[in-house]
Amino acid sequence: MQLLDGKFLSQQIKQELAAEVAEIKSQGGKIPHLVAILVGTAGRSETYVASKMKSCEEVGMTSTLIRFDDSVSEDELIEAVQAVNANPDMDxxxxxxxxxxxxxxxxxxxxxxxxxDVDGFHPINIGRMAKGLPAYISATPQGILEMLKRYEIETAGKHCVVVGRSQIVGLPMSILMQRNTNPGNCTVTLTHSRTQNLGEICRSADILIAALGRPEFITADMVKDGAVVIDVGLERVADASKKSGFSLKGDVKFDEVAPKTSSITPVPGGVGLMTICSLMQNTLKAARKEIYQ
Structure with missing residues (x-):
């Protein structure tokens, strides 16, 4: 069983990004600038945004955090977005x-x-991705592709089962895995909460991507021997043995599934760290105008 180590890969990618940004700076070029808008003070959102801002600092990029209270109106938020759109310094x-x-x-x-749109959520970027045109790909699917590529996981001709159909992960992941690219060229089955015989379908997967947000939902009897398992889930589960009072769990019951796999991502330390790296990569592309001139 091979552990797909997101921590190791993310450090490697950050070093590569830092070198590229340093080269831009040495040539007097435009330093990539990421802006994050945060509404409210929810703990998980605060943590995610802080991690993104810290990553910008680590690779030498500029970052700006714009905060609003929960009471902000939709019109006010739209005005803030439009102001960033109009600012040429913000990439x-x-x-x-x-x-x-x-x-x-x-x-x-x-x-x-x-x-x-470095998160890759705009309908234009989703449409361009679906057509195989240059686009910002949402950060989690892009991070998974990067992980598969760097670990040289063979995908061509494989059966990939995606569990979860969210617009952020499941749906784009299903599109990306069937494209005529590497990684890609899979036969893809997209499953969800209404799928019948889910266990049977999962057992047919050469590559199983779990992105449904239900802790430890995927158990050993749902995974065939030698499968590659990618766990996108990250949920807090009450755990009295921990000082924090909770443990972080993925969608896969790791301890019982891992021995059956050829490769698997851990939680934490897997896909989540790759997501942030993908966001940094997209920001660099935006500063260089690689997708849109």
């Missing part, structure tokens, strides 16, 4: 999700300039 923009119930996340995502 990439992320709006941390989830947003309060009175704000339409779809409307906010559609307001972001596709050329600054």
């Amino acid at each position: 990439g923009l992320i709006v941390q999700l989830p947003l309060p119930a009175h704000i339409s996340a779809d409307k906010i995502m559609e307001t972001i300039d596709p050329a600054k």
Whole structure:
């Protein structure tokens, strides 16, 4: 069993990014600038955004955090997004999700300039991705592709089962894994909460990607021997033995599934760290205008 170590890969990628940014700086070029908009003070969102800002600092990029209270109106938030769109110094923009119930996340995502949409959530970027055109690919799927590529996991001709159909992970992952690229060229089955015979379908997977947000849902009897298992889940589960009072669990019951696999990602230390690296890579592309001129 091979552990797909997101911590090791993320450090490697950050070193590569830091070298590229240093080269840009030495030539007097434009330093990539990522802007994050955070609404409210939810602990998980605070943690995610802080990690993204810290990663920018580590690789030499500029970052700006714009904060709003939960009471911010949708119009005010749209104005803030439009201001970033209009600022030529700001290359990439992320709006941390989830947003309060009175704000339409779809409307906010559609307001972001596709050329600054480094999260890859704008319908234009999703459409370009589906057509195989240059696009910002959402950070988690892109991180998974990067991991498969760097660990030289063979995907061509394999059966890939994706569990979960979210627009952020499951749906784009299913599209990416069937494209005529490397990684890619899989036969893909996209499953979800209404799928019948889910266990049977999962057992047929050469590559199983679990992205449904249900701790330890994937058990050993759902995984065939020698499968590659990618765990996207990251949930806090009450654990009295921990000082914090909780443990971090993925969608896969790691201890019983891991011995059956050829390769598996841990939680934590797997896909999550790759997600942040992908965001940094997209921000560099935005500064270089690699996707949109």
